[in-house]
Amino acid sequence: MPIHALAVSDEIDPRIHSATLRQRMGHVALIFGCGDLPATYLEFLADALDRPVYYVLGNHQEELTRGGERGKRFLPLGGIDLGGRVVRDPTSGLILAGLPGSPRYGSGPEQYSELEVLWMIARMAPRLWWNRWRHGRALDVLVSHAPARDVGDRDDPAHRGFKAIRRFLRWFRPAYHLHGHVHLYDRSQPHILRFDRTQVINVFPFRVVEIEPFAATTPALAPDPDPTVTATLDPPAVLDPQAPQPTTVPPLGARVRTGWGALTVSQHHEEQVRADFDRAPVTGRSCTTCWRRSTAARTT
Numbered sequence: 561m562p563i564h565a566l567a568v569s570d571e572i573d574p575r576i577h578s579a580t581l582r583q584r585m586g587h588v589a590l591i592f593g594c595g596d597l598p599a600t601y602l603e604f605l606a607d608a609l610d611r612p613v614y615y616v617l618g619n620h621q622e623e624l625t626r627g628g629e630r631g632k633r634f635l636p637l638g639g640i641d642l643g644g645r646v647v648r649d650p651t652s653g654l655i656l657a658g659l660p661g662s663p664r665y666g667s668g669p670e671q672y673s674e675l676e677v678l679w680m681i682a683r684m685a686p687r688l689w690w691n692r693w694r695h696g697r698a699l700d701v702l703v704s705h706a707p708a709r710d711v712g713d714r715d716d717p718a719h720r721g722f723k724a725i726r727r728f729l730r731w732f733r734p735a736y737h738l739h740g741h742v743h744l745y746d747r748s749q750p751h752i753l754r755f756d757r758t759q760v761i762n763v764f765p766f767r768v769v770e771i772e773p774f775a776a777t778t779p780a781l782a783p784d785p786d787p788t789v790t791a792t793l794d795p796p797a798v799l800d801p802q803a804p805q806p807t808t809v810p811p812l813g814a815r816v817r818t819g820w821g822a823l824t825v826s827q828h829h830e831e832q833v834r835a836d837f838d839r840a841p842v843t844g845r846s847c848t849t850c851w852r853r854s855t856a857a858r859t860t
Contacts, residue, residue, distance in 0.1 A: 561773070562770040562771060562772055562773070563589050563590065563652050563654065563770070563771045563772075563773060564587050564588050564589055564590075564768060564769070564770055564771075565588060565589060565590040565591065565592055565701075565768070565769045565771055566585060566588045566590070566591050566592070566605070566609070566611075566766065566767075566768055566769075567591075567592040567593075567594060567703075567738045567761070567763035567766065567767050567768075567769055568591070568592070568593055568594065568597060568601070568605070568763065568765065568766045569593070569594035569595055569596065569597065569618075569705070569739070569740025569741070569763050569764050569765065569766075570594075570595065570596045570597065570618070570740045570741065570743060570764050570765060571597075571743075571764070571765040572597070572598070572601050572765075573765040573766050575766070576605070576765075576766050577601065577604060581605075581608045581609065582608050582609060585609065585768070586609070588609055588611060588768065589611060589651065589652055590611060590612060590614065590649065590652060590654070590771075591605050591606070591609065591611050591612065591613040591614070592613075592614050592615070592701070592703050592738055592763070592769075593605075593613060593614070593615030593616070593623070593639070593703075594615075594616065594618075594703060594704065594705055594738055594739055594740035594741075594763050594764075595615075595616055595617060595618025595619070595622075595623075595660065595661075595704075595705030595740050595741060596618030596619065596620050596622045596623075596705065596740065596741070597615075597618070597622055597623060598622050598623070599622075599623050599624065599634070599635070599636035599637075599639075602615055602623065602636040602638075602639050603636050603637050603638055603639070606636075606637070606638030606639060607638065612640065612649065612651070613636070613638055613639040613640065614639070614640050614642050614647070614649075614656055614658070614703060615636065615639050615640070615641060615642065615658075615703075616641070616642050616643050616658040616659065616660040616661075616703055616704060616705055617641070617643055617660040617661060617670050617705070618660070618661070618662070618670065618705045618740070618741065619661050619662035619668060619669070619670045619671055619705060619706075619741070620668070620669070620670070621669045621670050623635070623636055623639075641658075642656060642657065642658025642703050643658050643659070643660035644658070644659070644660070644680045644683065644684060645657065645658060645684070646684050646687040646688060646691070646699065652773075653773075653774065654700045654701055654771065654774065655691055655695065655697065655698070655699040655700045655701075655774075656699065656700065656701050656702075656703065657684060657688070657699045657701075657702050657703070657734070658702070658703045658704065659677060659680065659681075659702070659703075659704040659705075659706075659722075659725060659728070660704070660705055661705055661706065662705060662706040662718065662719075662741055663706060663717070663718075663720050663721075663722060665717040665718045666718075670705075672722075674722065674723055674724050677722050677724035677725070678724045678727075681724060681727075681728055688732050692732075695774075697733075697735075697774060698732040698733065698734070699732060699734045700734060700735050700736065700771070700774050701734060701735070701736045701737075701738060701771065702725075702728065702729070702732075702734045702736070702737045702738070702758075703738050703739075704722075704725060704737070704738075704739045705739060705740055705741050706719075706721055706722055706725070706739060706741045707721040707722075707725070707737075707739045707741065707742060707760070707762070708721045708722060708723075708725040708726040708728075708729055708737070708755065708760070709721040709722060709723045709725070709726045710726070711726065711729075711753055711755045711760050712739070712742060712751075712753050712760055712762050713742060714742055719741060719742055725737075726755075729755055729756055729758045729760075730756055733756060733757045733758060734758055735757070735758065735759065735771070735772065735774075736758065736759050736760075736761065736769065736771060737755075737758050737759070737760045737761070738761050738763050738767075738769065739760070739761075739762060739763070740762065740763055740764050741764075742762055742764065743764055744762055744764050751763075751764075751767070
C-alpha cells in the first residue's frame with residue numbers, strides 16, 4: 561500500500577494554505593518542504609495535518625524567521641531539517657536524506673559550489689553505506705531544493721542543477737528525488753522524469769506523491785512454508801570416512817539451523833547451497849554469501 565506524502569516548494573498555494581486542508585488531505589502521512597517557503601507555512605502544515613514535516617533550506621532561506629532587533633534566526637517549529645542529514649522516519653520506516661540550497665550564482669545565502677555539495681555528500685556517505693548493508697538500500701527519498709544537472713533543470717546559472725546531485729543519484733540510487741527551485745508554470749512541461757533508478761519529481765508548488773513502501777522494491781526473504789518447522793543439520797554420531805555422507809538439501813524457503821545461525825534458502829543462491837552441501841555436508845555452512853548480505857536471519 562503506497563505511502564502518501566505532501567511535497568511543497570517555493571510558493572504558498574491557497575489550495576494548501578486553507579482551513580479545509582485536513583478534510584481534503586487527511587490521508588497524507590508525511591510532509592516534505594523542498595525549499596524557499598516561509599516558516600509560518602511549514603508550521604501551518606505541521607499543525608493542520610498533525611504530520612511530521614521534513615524540509616531543506618532554499619537558496620533564499622525563506623524557512624528561517626527573524627525576530628527581535630538582533631535578527632535572530634529561528635527554525636520552523638514542528639519541522640526537521642534534512643540538510644546534509646540522513647534520517648529514518650519512525651512511523652513509515654522510510655530512509656530520508658536532504659541537500660539544501662542552489663548552485664552558486666551570486667552572493668546570496670544557501671548557495672554552494674560543486675565541491676561544497678560533494679563534501680556534504682561525503683559526510684553523509686558512511687550512514688548511507690551502513691543503510692545499504694543493514695537495510696538493503698541506502699535511502700528511499702532524497703529531498704533537495706535544486707535539481708540534478710540536466711535532470712529537469714534550466715540553462716540559466718541560477719537554475720542549473722548540481723552535478724554532485726547527479727552523482728548522488730547514481731551512487732546511492734534512491735527510489736524518489738523530490739526538488740523544487742524550477743518554477744513550472746506551464747503545465748504541459750513534464751514534472752516527473754526518470755534518471756537511472758530514481759523517479760525525479762519537481763513538486764512546485766505542491767504535489768501529493770505516492771511512495772511505494774521500501775518492502776516492494778527490496779528483495780524479500782522467501783516465506784517459510786511452515787513457520788513451526790525448521791530443518792536442522794546435525795552431524796552423525798559416528799563419522800566413517802569411507803561411508804558416503806548424506807547430501808539432503810532442504811527445500812526452497814525452509815530455514816536451516818547451522819553454525820552461522822538460522823538462514824533462509826533463497827532462490828538466487830539455491831545452486832550455491834546445493835554445491836556447499838555436496839562439498840561439506842557435515843559442517844552445514846551453506847550459502848555464506850547470503851548470510852553476509854543479511855538475507856540470513858540470526859537467531860538468539
